[in-house]
Amino acid sequence: MVAMQLFKEKFLSREESLRVEVAIEAAEKSTCGEIRVVIARSAPEEVFAAATKTFAKIGMQKTAKRNGVLIYIAVNRKRFAVIGDEGIDVHMGQEGWDRTRDILAENFKAGKKAEGIIEAVGEVAKVLSEYFPPEECDRNELSNKPLEV
Numbered sequence: 001m002v003a004m005q006l007f008k009e010k011f012l013s014r015e016e017s018l019r020v021e022v023a024i025e026a027a028e029k030s031t032c033g034e035i036r037v038v039i040a041r042s043a044p045e046e047v048f049a050a051a052t053k054t055f056a057k058i059g060m061q062k063t064a065k066r067n068g069v070l071i072y073i074a075v076n077r078k079r080f081a082v083i084g085d086e087g088i089d090v091h092m093g094q095e096g097w098d099r100t101r102d103i104l105a106e107n108f109k110a111g112k113k114a115e116g117i118i119e120a121v122g123e124v125a126k127v128l129s130e131y132f133p134p135e136e137c138d139r140n141e142l143s144n145k146p147l148e149v
Helices: 014-028 047-057 086-109 113-131
Strands: 034-040 068-074 079-084
Touching: 014 034, 014 113, 034 047, 034 113, 047 068, 047 079, 068 086, 068 113, 079 086, 079 113, 086 113
Parallel strands: 034 068
Antiparallel strands: 068 079
C-alpha cells in the first residue's frame, strides 16, 4: 500500500498576503470604509451566495456606516464575488462594481493574483474615500489581513 499527501499551494504566498494587507491598510487611511479579502479553498457551487453568507459571518454588516466591501475568492471554483454593504453599494453603482470585477478577472487570467487584489482594493478605495472620508470615523473596525478559509 502507498499513501501520498498532496500539499495544495496557498492562493497567496506569505509575501503576497502581506502586500495585500498593506494595500488594504493604505486604502483605509483615505476612508472610514472597510475592505476585506476572503480566500475560500472550497466554496459551494453558488459563489455569490457563499460570499453573502461570509460577509455576514465576519461581521461586515456591522460597520458604523454600512460601508464594508468584501472581495471573496472561491479557489476551487475559479470564481470570485465582490459585494458591498448598502452604504457603499449606492455609490459604487453597477459601473464601479463591473470595473472592479474586470480588474480582478484580467489580473487573475494573467496569473497576477496579488496584483489584481491590490488594484481592486485601490479601485474600491477611490469610491469609499469620496463618500466616506476618514474623519467620519477614525478606527479600523475589521482586520486588514486576508482571511483564508
